[in-house]
Amino acid sequence: MVSHQELIWQAQGYRRFWERLANHHTLVFYDRPGTGLSDRNRTEFSLDSELRDLEIVIDHLKLKRLALLGHGFGGPVAIAYAAKHPRRISHLILYATYARGAAIATEEVRGSVISLVQAHWGVGSRALADILIPSDAASEFTAKYLRECAAPEIVTKILDFAYRSDVVHLLASLRVPTLVLHRHQDRAIPFRLGRELASLIPNARFAPLEGRENLPWLGDFESVLRAIAEFLGDPIAVDQTVASGQSALADLAMAVDDPVAQEARSFIRTLDRVILSRYRVVGDYTRYEEIVRNTLKDVRHKIAAGFDSPGRKRKNYLVWAAPGSGKTYFVQQLAASLPQTIGYQECNFTKCNREEFLASLGQLDSQRKPYLCLIDEVDAKSEETWPYEMLLPYLDASVDRDKQFVFVLAGSLGSNLADMKNKIATRPKGADLLSRIPAGNEYEIPPLHLGDRVLVILSQFKQAGREAGREIKEVEKLSLYYAALNSRLANARQLRELAVRAIERLPTGEDRIKYDHLFGAGDPENKTFWMQSLPATAELANRFATLED
Secondary structure, eight states: OOOOOOTTTGGGHHHHHHHHHHTTTTOOOOOOOSSSTSOOOOOOOHHHHHHHHHHHHHHHHHOOOOEEEEEEEGHHHHHHHHHOOGGGGEEEEEEEEBBBBBGSSSSHHHHHHHHHHOOOHHHHHHHHHHHHHHTTTTTHHHHHHHHHOOOOOHHHHHHHHHHHHHHHHHHHTTSOOEEEEEETTTSSSSSHHHHHHHHHSSTEEEEOOOOOSSSTTSSSSHHHHHHHHHTTTTTOOOOHHHHHHHHTTTTOOOOOHHHHHHHHHHHHHHEEEEEEGGEEEETTTEOOHHHHHHHHHHHHHHHHHHSSSSSSOOOEEEEOOOSSOOOOHHHHHHHHHHHHEEEEEEEEETTTOOOHHHHHHHHTTOOOOEEEEEEEETTOOOOOHHHHHHHHHHTTHHHHHHHOOEEEEEEESSSSSHHHHHHHHHHHHHHHHTTSSSSSSSEOOOOOHHHHHHHHHHHHHHHHHTTTOOOOEEEEHHHHHHHOOOSSSSSHHHHHHHHHHHHHTOTTTOOOEEEGGGTTTTOOOHHHHHHHHOOOOGGGGTTTTEEEE
C-alpha cells in the first residue's frame, strides 16, 4: 500500500527476510509515487499510472528479464505488467493479493476504512497496523511507519484505487510461471481471494500457508521463503534450515540438567487436572501465586467499590507492573466485569499524540455516566510537558466537578513502584500528578513466573477455542513445556498468539491441543526443540492435562 525504503530497513524482521532472498538474487524496491522517498505530489491514481511507474523503474535499470513479486495492493500492478510484457517475466510471485479489489470487504467496510483514515490518520494508521499485524508487538512500529510513509490524503486515494482495481480480465491471458501464496487467516486480504486468483491463472501453483500476518516477513516466514526458493529454483541448504531453527531456539533452556528446565518438567509433570477458576483474578486474567492473586483481587474490589460510593473524593490509582505481566489485560478484564452502566476508556501514552489525547479526554466530558479510565504507559513521553498538564484536571474531576471518574495510571518504568514514582516526580507536573493518588491506592504487579506462564497459555487455549467455536478439554504437557521455556513467549500477548495459531491448526472434531499443533507444517523449530529436549520430553509427550473452567 505505502512504503518508505529508508525507514522500513530499521525493522529487523524485514531485513532478515529480504537478505535471505538476496543470497541468490538482486532485489529492487521502490516507493510508489506519493509515498516514502518518492515525489509526494501525486495527482493520478489508476492502474495505468501504477503500471507506467513500474515500467519506468524496470526500463531505467535496463532489466531484460526478471522475476516479479506483487504483494497486497501491488499484486494487480504485477499482474498487469506480466500480461503486457510476458517475455520479460521469468517468474511471477503473488503473495497475499487479489484480482478484484471490491471483493476484499463489503462496500460499507471499505468506506469506513477510507473515512477513518481521512478523518483521523492517527487512529486509522493503528487500525491498519492491527489488520496487517494482528496481536503483534510490532504493530505500534507499523502504525508510526505508516504515518511516516504518506499523508492521509494520499493514503485514502491509494485505498480507493486499490478497492477499485480489477484485473480479472487479464488472468486467463497470463502465460508466465506463477506462484500464488496466501495465509489462511489473513485479515487484510481474505484467503479466498488468493485461492480464486490461483484458480483463474493458467497453470498457477497455489501455496496455502498457516498464519494471520499479511506481511510475508512476519510469523512463519520460513515457509514463505521455502516456497519462493523452490519456485525460483534456489538451493535450499539443509544446514541453513537447521541453523535457522537452532538460532531461533538459542534462548530456550532445553538442557536436561538446566535448573529452569528441571523446574518446568517437575511442575508440568504434576498437572493432571487444572481448574482455571481457582486461579482467576477477574475475567480471564489469572495468577498462580496466592499472594499476588489476592492482592490483585483486592485492587479489583476496591476499584469496583469506588463506583458504589459516590462523593467528592479522588479515586485514582497508580500501578507499577513488570513488563509482560498483563497489566492492560487486567484492567480490561476488570472493566468488562463492571455493570454496563459504567463506561470504560483507555489511552496509551506511547500510542497517542497531544490531539488524540485531548480528544480522548473530551469524550469523558460529553458523558454523564461513571467511567473507569486506564492511562497506560503513564511514564512514557518523558520529554513532553502536555501529558500531565492535560491529565491533572481530570484527576481532580471527582472533587471539582462531582464526576465519577476512576483513573488507573499504569507504567513499567524502573524496577519497582518507588523507582517509577521517583522518575515521574522529576517530570513537569509529575509531583502534582503523584499528589492526586490517595494513600493506599498504589500497587505493584510482579512479573509472570513459571506457574503464571502455564496458566496464561492454558487460559488462552480455552479462550481462543471458545472464540473459534471449539471446546478445548486437554493440552499435551510437552506443549506446556515448550511454552514455559521459550523466552520469545515472554508476555501474555505472545502466548495469546501461540494459542490462536494452535487452534487454527486443530483438525475438525479434535478437542486436544497437541505439541505439533504449535507449529506450521515443516517448521524446523518443531524437530529442533524435540531433539534437543530428549530424553526429558519422553515423560511429557503424549500425556495430557485436563482443562476445566
